[in-house]
Amino acid sequence: MFPKIVRLNCFNDFKMLKRSLRNRPDFTKNRYKIPRGNYNYLHDDHIKYFRNLLGDERLIMDLSDLERYNVDWYKQVRGCSTVVLKPKTTDEISKILSFCNKENLAICTQGGNTGVVGGCVPVFDEIVISTELLNEIISFDENSGILTSQSGCILQNLDNFLAEKNFMVPLDLGAKGTCQIGGNVSTNAGGMRLLRYGNMHGNVLGLEAVLANGEIIDCLSTLKKDNTGYHLKHLFIGSEGTLGVITKVSIQCPTRPKFRNVALLGLQNYDKVLKTYRLVKHSLAEILSAIEVMDAGFMEFVKDKNNKKLPIDDYPFYLMLETTGSNESHDQEKLNKLFEEVIQKGLVLNGTVASDAKKVEEIWSIRDTISDGIKECKAVLLYDISLPLVHYYRIIEDIREYLGNKCLTVFGYGHIGDGNLHITIQLDNYDNQLKEDVENYVLERTLAYEGSVSAEHGLGFMKAHYLDKIKAKNTLNLMKNIKEMMDPKGILNPYKVIQKQH
Numbered sequence: 001m002f003p004k005i006v007r008l009n010c011f012n013d014f015k016m017l018k019r020s021l022r023n024r025p026d027f028t029k030n031r032y033k034i035p036r037g038n039y040n041y042l043h044d045d046h047i048k049y050f051r052n053l054l055g056d057e058r059l060i061m062d063l064s065d066l067e068r069y070n071v072d073w074y075k076q077v078r079g080c081s082t083v084v085l086k087p088k089t090t091d092e093i094s095k096i097l098s099f100c101n102k103e104n105l106a107i108c109t110q111g112g113n114t115g116v117v118g119g120c121v122p123v124f125d126e127i128v129i130s131t132e133l134l135n136e137i138i139s140f141d142e143n144s145g146i147l148t149s150q151s152g153c154i155l156q157n158l159d160n161f162l163a164e165k166n167f168m169v170p171l172d173l174g175a176k177g178t179c180q181i182g183g184n185v186s187t188n189a190g191g192m193r194l195l196r197y198g199n200m201h202g203n204v205l206g207l208e209a210v211l212a213n214g215e216i217i218d219c220l221s222t223l224k225k226d227n228t229g230y231h232l233k234h235l236f237i238g239s240e241g242t243l244g245v246i247t248k249v250s251i252q253c254p255t256r257p258k259f260r261n262v263a264l265l266g267l268q269n270y271d272k273v274l275k276t277y278r279l280v281k282h283s284l285a286e287i288l289s290a291i292e293v294m295d296a297g298f299m300e301f302v303k304d305k306n307n308k309k310l311p312i313d314d315y316p317f318y319l320m321l322e323t324t325g326s327n328e329s330h331d332q333e334k335l336n337k338l339f340e341e342v343i344q345k346g347l348v349l350n351g352t353v354a355s356d357a358k359k360v361e362e363i364w365s366i367r368d369t370i371s372d373g374i375k376e377c378k379a380v381l382l383y384d385i386s387l388p389l390v391h392y393y394r395i396i397e398d399i400r401e402y403l404g405n406k407c408l409t410v411f412g413y414g415h416i417g418d419g420n421l422h423i424t425i426q427l428d429n430y431d432n433q434l435k436e437d438v439e440n441y442v443l444e445r446t447l448a449y450e451g452s453v454s455a456e457h458g459l460g461f462m463k464a465h466y467l468d469k470i471k472a473k474n475t476l477n478l479m480k481n482i483k484e485m486m487d488p489k490g491i492l493n494p495y496k497v498i499q500k501q502h
């Protein structure tokens with residue numbers, strides 16, 4: 001039997017945060033040695049303005065309270081902001097931005113602070129605008145399944161709200177107890193169900209955002225069909241807080257399936273993983289809602305760091321697949337047929353399946369709690385890439401060969417249905433030169449295999465320097481022109497995505 005599941009929630013996050021502060025990272029400005037932009041420094045008149053607007057309780061300036069806004073989830077980056085603002089309305093955000101723009105003060109928008117590329121915390125002393133109090137659900141239309149909310153609503157809370165109405169959010173990620181819908185839209189988050197429901201570009205029907213100069217852009221459509229000119233919402237989706245602050249979002253939500261099965265399969269090699277994946281897709285078709293791959297290194301890590309017992313163990317590869325549907329016997333019949341076929345074809349060595357809600361959660365928790373273990377590592381390098389499936393696992397083998405005994409472990413796992421691979425490299429100690437060498441190697445290999453160096457996490461601060469290596473010159477210029485037009489002073493999330501020469 002599995003130990004009790006610990007899902008991510010605010011209480012656990014807080015406990016982990018406390019632990020993490022004990023060995024917090026160096027300041028980003030020292031570790032990365034980049035120059036501060038030519039922005040103003042905060043002075044008393046600025047604080048006076050913010051205090052008048054928000055009141056004392058929505059202005060954080062106490063050093064110990066500031067820490068959790070300055071350090072990211074995996075303790076990889078650390079800013080030194082001296083003020084966090086907690087607006088509740090679009091109007092307040094508009095006033096803050098208009099003021100900051102006029103005063104040439106840089107800002108960093110922060111949602112749930114679960115981003116893993118250093119986009120959500122300041123690099124220097126940028127003012128943090130936390131969206132955590134923009135947490136109102138505005139409307140839900142039970143005919144169309146369209147939900148409109150403020151951007152600071154926690155994804156899990158939205159899903160709980162929808163569950164009562166037999167609907168669900170169209171995305172699911174391990175951080176759902178903490179991340180916010182605005183953060184999800186700003187990062188174009190992927191997650192486990194992208195395979196079935198698509199990404200945020202497909203699910204966001206409309207949004208409201210505030211530009212750098214405080215102007216409010218209302219693209220908050222709740223229509224599924226509306227071909228009237230340029231769809232500006234797409235500019236904000238995935239722009240990681242560099243083009244505006246998203247304040248409201250409307251998304252389409254699918255109906256909640258009644259029945260769920262989750263299976264964990266053990267396999268011999270990657271070739272069999274790929275063959276099984278193809279079979280799974282064709283056999284389960286419309287009821288397949290997620291498929292994840294994990295290698296033996298992942299499972300060893302989870303067992304070791306998270307103290308997890310596995311229902312099946314000691315296989316080189318694992319596939320975790322989920323079906324969701326409205327007819328229990330139909331779904332189970334399909335699954336049984338699939339299992340017969342994969343065993344008979346010698347593709348799968350062993351497997352277990354669960355349909356009881358508690359067991360389903362237990363199996364999912366093997367995948368979901370990986371981040372707890374990663375957080376405990378002294379030095380770790382993380383990559384989130386996507387690759388054509390024929391090359392998918394070769395890169396892990398390449399990295400192992402490249403690093404030899406310079407690292408403790410290299411393992412891979414990810415949303416195989418989207419070609420998305422997460423690579424974890426555990427080191428003895430944090431070593432700047434080794435980090436740079438590995439980064440260049442991963443970039444070179446990923447491009448050689450015609451993949452992307454950021455599948456779903458974005459570029460943030462840590463991957464922004466990739467941009468001129470991966471985009472065609474004219475594409476990059478167009479991106480820079482758009483940024484320049486929407487945020488001429490570059491006050492929105494500087495040093496992220498597009499790095500300006502300051």
Ligand SMILES: Cc1cc2nc3c(=O)[nH]c(=O)nc-3n(C[C@H](O)[C@H](O)[C@H](O)COP(=O)(O)OP(=O)(O)OC[C@H]3O[C@@H](n4cnc5c(N)ncnc54)[C@H](O)[C@@H]3O)c2cc1C
Pocket residue numbers: 073108109110111112113114115116119120131151172173174175178179180181182183184185186187188189190191192240241242244245246247371456457460493496
């Ligand atoms: C355990 C764990 C599992 C994860 N799993 C996945 C996964 O499966 N798939 C995936 O895609 N990601 C995953 N992530 C990464 C992360 O959860 C997502 O990127 C998420 O969408 C970030 O949301 P957030 O509210 O925490 O945003 P933050 O981390 O606070 O911010 C992320 C970026 O968005 C910007 N931003 C935030 N809110 C706004 C806003 N309202 N307006 C403008 N800009 C804004 C920030 O400036 C920053 O650049 C995972 C992270 C963890 C820790």
